Amino acid sequence: MNKSIFIKIFLASIALLIVSTVYVSCGNSIETVKDKPVAGIWINTHYSEIDTNKKSPASIAIVLNSTTVYDGLCGIEYHGNSTMRAAKMSYDFELRTKEGIEATHSILNFGPEEDFVLLANYFDKSFARNALAFHLWEELGHYVPKYHYCHLYINAEYQGLYTLVEKIKVDEHRLNLNATTTSKKWNADEPYLLKLDWGYGYIGSSATSITGRYISYDLIYPNKKKIAYFQEDQIRHEMDEMNRSLKNILTQDTGIQHYSKLINTRSFVDLFIVNELSKNPDGFKTSTYLYRDGPYNGSNKITIGPLWDFDLAFNNVSYENYNNPEGWAFTETGNESNAHKTPLWWHALSCDPKFKALCKERLEELNDAFSVDDCHDFLEDYKNDIQKAIVRDEKRWNAKDSLDVAGLRKTELSNLDDLERIKK
Numbered sequence: 001m002n003k004s005i006f007i008k009i010f011l012a013s014i015a016l017l018i019v020s021t022v023y024v025s026c027g028n029s030i031e032t033v034k035d036k037p038v039a040g041i042w043i044n045t046h047y048s049e050i051d052t053n054k055k056s057p058a059s060i061a062i063v064l065n066s067t068t069v070y071d072g073l074c075g076i077e078y079h080g081n082s083t084m085r086a087a088k089m090s091y092d093f094e095l096r097t098k099e100g101i102e103a104t105h106s107i108l109n110f111g112p113e114e115d116f117v118l119l120a121n122y123f124d125k126s127f128a129r130n131a132l133a134f135h136l137w138e139e140l141g142h143y144v145p146k147y148h149y150c151h152l153y154i155n156a157e158y159q160g161l162y163t164l165v166e167k168i169k170v171d172e173h174r175l176n177l178n179a180t181t182t183s184k185k186w187n188a189d190e191p192y193l194l195k196l197d198w199g200y201g202y203i204g205s206s207a208t209s210i211t212g213r214y215i216s217y218d219l220i221y222p223n224k225k226k227i228a229y230f231q232e233d234q235i236r237h238e239m240d241e242m243n244r245s246l247k248n249i250l251t252q253d254t255g256i257q258h259y260s261k262l263i264n265t266r267s268f269v270d271l272f273i274v275n276e277l278s279k280n281p282d283g284f285k286t287s288t289y290l291y292r293d294g295p296y297n298g299s300n301k302i303t304i305g306p307l308w309d310f311d312l313a314f315n316n317v318s319y320e321n322y323n324n325p326e327g328w329a330f331t332e333t334g335n336e337s338n339a340h341k342t343p344l345w346w347h348a349l350s351c352d353p354k355f356k357a358l359c360k361e362r363l364e365e366l367n368d369a370f371s372v373d374d375c376h377d378f379l380e381d382y383k384n385d386i387q388k389a390i391v392r393d394e395k396r397w398n399a400k401d402s403l404d405v406a407g408l409r410k411t412e413l414s415n416l417d418d419l420e421r422i423k424k
Contacts, residue, residue, distance in 0.1 A: 036109070036148060036149070037064055037065050038149045038150060038151060038161075038389050039062055039063060039064045039069075039108060039148055039149070039150040039151070039164070040062070040063040040064075040150060040151050040153070041060065041061070041062050041063075041118070041150045041151070041152050041153070041162075041164070042060065042061045042062075042063075042153045042156075043058050043059070043060050043074070043076060043093070043152070043153070043154050043155075044058055044059045044060075044154075044155055044156075045057075045058045045076065045154065045155060046058065046059070050076055050077060050078060050091070050154075051077055051078070052077060052078045052084070053077070054077060055075030055076055055077045055092070055093070055094060056075065056076055056077065057073065057074075057075055057096075057100065058073070058074050058075065058076050058093075059072070059073050059074070060072060060073065060074040060093070060095070062107055062108070062150075064108060069107060069108065070095075070105060070107045072095060072096075072103065072105075073095070073096045073097070073098060073100075073103075074093045074094060074095050074096055075093060075094050075096055075100075076091055076092070076093040077091065077092050077093075078090070078091060078092075079091050079092045079117055079118070079119075081197070081198045081286070083120065083122065083123070083311075086120065086122040086123065087122065087397065088120040088122040088159065088160055088397055089120060090117065090118060090119050090120040090122075090162075091117070091118040092115070092116070092117055092118075092167065093115075093116055093118065094114045094115050094116075095107075095114040095116075096114075102114045102115075108148045108164070109146055109148060110146050110148075110166055110173075111146075111173030111174070112173055113166065113169075113171060113173055113174060115166075115167040115169060116164055116165065116166065116167055117164075117165045117166075117167050118150075118152060118162045118163070118164055118165075119162060119163040119164075119165055119311075120159075120160065120162060121161070121162070121163060121311060122397070123311050123312060123316065124311040124312075124316065126379075126382070126386070127149075127161065127163070127382075127386050127389075127390060128379060128382045128386065129278075129310045129311050129312075129313055129314050129316065130147075130163065130165075130309075130310050130311060131147065131163075131382075132278075132310070132314065132375065132378060132379065133274060133278060133280075133307050133310035133313065134147070134307065135378055136274050136277070136370065136375075137270070137274060137305070137306070137307045139366065139370070140270045140273075140274070140366065142267070142270065142305050142306060142307075143174075143175055143176075143305070143306050144306060144307065145165050145166035145167075145168060145174070145306065145308075146165070146166050147163050147164060147165040147166070148163075148164045149161060149162070149163055149164070149386075149389060150162050150163075150164050151392065151393075158392065158396055159396070160392070160393040160396045160397055161389055161390050161392070161393035168193075168220070168289060168306055168308060169193075169220065169221065170191065170193050170220075170221040170291075175193065175291070175306060177191035177193070177221075177291060177292075177293040177294060178191065178293050178294050178295065179191055179221075179294060180294065180295060189294060189295045190222065190294045190295065191221070191291060191292055191293045191294035191295075192219070192221055192222065192235055192291060192292055193219075193220040193221040193289060193290075193291040194217040194218065194219060194220060194235070194239070194289065194290045194291065195217065195218040195220050195287070195288065195289050195290075196215065196217060196218075196285060196286060196287075196288040196289075196290070196341070196343070197218055197286050197287060197288075198286055198341070199218070200216050201216030201217040201218045201219070202216070202217070202218055202219040202224060202232075203216060203217040203218075203219055203232060203235055203236055203239065204216050204236065205217065205236060205239045205240055205243060206240045206243055206244075207239065207240070207243040207343055207344070207345070208343075208344050209285075209339065209340050209341055209342050209343060209344060210331075210333065210339055210342050210343075210344050210346075210347055211333070211339050211340045211342075213340045213341075215341075215343050217239065217290070219232075219235075220289070221291075238292065238302065239290075239302075241257070241262060242259070242262045242263055242302050243343075243345070244256055245257050245258060245259040245261070245262050245263075246259050246263075246344075246345040246348050246349065247344065247345075247348055249348040249349065249351055249352045250347075250348050250351060260354075261301075262301060262302060263301055263302050263303075263304075264301045264302065264303040264304070265355070265358065266358075266362075267303045267304045267305050268304050268345075268349065268355075269355070269358045269359050269362050270305070270362065271283075271284075271288075271304050271305060271307075272330075272346070272349070272359060273359060273362060273363065273370075274307065275313075275329055275330070276328060276329055276330070277370070278310060278313035278314045279313060279314070279315070279322045279323070279324075279325070279329045280310055280312070280313035280322075280329060281312045281313070281317055281319075281320070281322045281329070281332075281336075281337070282309050282310075282312055282313070283310075283313070283329055283330070284329070284330050284342050284343070284346055285338060285339075285341035285342040285343070286309070286338070286341060287308040287309035288304070288308075289304070289305055289306055289308065290302055290303065290304050290305075291303055291305075319334070319336040320332045320334040320336050320337050321334075328350075330342060330346040330347070330350070331347070
């Protein structure tokens with residue numbers, strides 16, 4: 001190893017040891033959220049700038065209950081789309097070896113992996129919206145990313161309270177889609193994971209939005225470098241088949257398979273329910289994942305999920321009609337709704353008596369888990385715990401929280417007031 005690099009790593013380790021000791025001596029590790037101690041994370045970029053498209057080398061230490069549970073290296077970059085406008089930034093990071101190669105480790109309550117997200121929750125004063133959405137999705141029987149609250153320091157400067165979350169990816173310890181290939185190239189019978197998001201996606205399609213624009217998908221798995229054009233074409237063909245079957249609810253053409261033969265209808269029902277119950281402005285159109293598991297046998301169906309990005313949901317914006325419990329989120333077409341990204345599928349499904357009946361049956365089946373009392377109890381569990389954990393975060397950021405960003409409610413709203421706002 002280059003001597004200067006060794007010295008930098010050595011000095012960084014000493015610095016992290018010092019700040020870890022300070023953290024423990026301050027007694028911060030006794031804070032808990034949902035019965036889990038709040039961790040402390042220190043990242044040192046060694047004078048490197050954090051970028052948006054390329055991870056910068058850094059060192060990282062994680063402390064929990066006065067114990068250093070991880071001390072090593074990582075690569076870090078900014079995370080998000082609309083959150084990039086916030087003063088408090090979110091981050092992606094991957095654990096690395098000293099050679100700069102991805103390093104798999106089990107940290108905190110997570111399974112062995114290397115990729116994580118640090119969510120700032122800058123627009124969510126309650127720090128509870130994503131957690132509540134994950135809770136509801138888990139009650140529905142689906143995979144949700146594990147998460148852990150932490151206080152973050154970058155280059156010895158306190159950044160605030162964050163949610164450390166598993167990055168959504170195909171892996172036996174994350175979203176397990178029964179991937180079996182060991183070759184460098186993706187096989188056509190292997191699973192894939194797609195994402196609807198803000199930009200133009202890697203996989204085009206014939207699907208259109210409710211305003212008539214074409215829909216495209218980001219390819220999350222497999223890696224773009226491991227897939228040939230004809231394999232891209234197969235994924236595109238499967239998505240187009242799904243789109244035709246859903247569109248056929250409206251056109252009633254003959255010779256087209258019923259959508260229930262191609263999609264995991266239960267997953268679409270569940271996503272519809274959670275997005276509408278929360279009136280999620282980002283729901284249906286961005287941060288929306290779809291996948292087909294493997295190995296492909298001709299009957300594998302396309303599933304929608306996992307959930308992601310609910311910091312603007314549950315009565316957190318004042319634009320359009322998202323703060324009104326009446327009406328539908330998927331039908332919003334105002335300037336701020338980004339309706340050009342909402343697939344026409346949802347309008348088609350809402351016109352299908354069978355789909356509407358399934359939604360009603362599902363809600364009746366989950367009446368206890370989705371009751372007002374259950375959600376209130378979940379939030380009450382947060383009220384005292386989270387208040388203790390965000391005291392320093394509020395001191396760090398309240399002075400900069402006077403702007404109403406993109407129609408958001410005034411963010412100087414207190415944490416307790418915001419929790420009450422969710423309940424409404």
